[in-house]
Amino acid sequence: MNKLCTAFMLSILPCLALAQMAATPNENPEKDIQKISSKEEAVKQDGGILMYPNPVVHSKFVTITSDKELQKDVLVYNVMGKEILKQQLKNNRLDVTSLNAGIYIMKVVQDGRYIARKLVIR
Structure with missing residues (x-):
């Protein structure tokens, strides 16, 4: 049981850290949002992963x-x-129609590895 709890905490801690950053008030929240609306604007993230659009409008x-x-x-x-x-x-493609406007943490798992990114739905 302890190994299971430890594994869970290690997998969720990066997400929680990002969530804390996302929840921190900022005088200009627009400054923190990298606007990516097309594949041409998308920048390869860790592991060669592209995500767009972000924010989703x-x-x-x-x-x-x-x-x-x-x-x-x-x-x-x-x-x-x-x-x-x-x-x-x-x-x-990730269907985001069920998500309300807000800030989320998106974890992409591929080949036993993962990356976590902030996702903004407007």
Whole structure:
């Protein structure tokens, strides 16, 4: 049981740290949001992963691609660290229609490794 709890905490701590950063009030929150609306504007993140658009404004989907065409599982957490969405990507697209406007932490798991990024829904 202790090993399970430790593994869980190690996997969720980066998400909680990002959630804390996202929840910290800022005089100009727009300054912290990197606006990515197309593949051309997307910057490769750790592991060669591209995510766009971010923030999501008029789209129902977030496109997530990587250098490796392997299965990708996506988990979305609210700023309190509660998992609110879990999807296996189909056609490299994450359906975000069930998410209300707000700031989320998105964890992309591929080939046993993961990255976590802030996701903004407007």
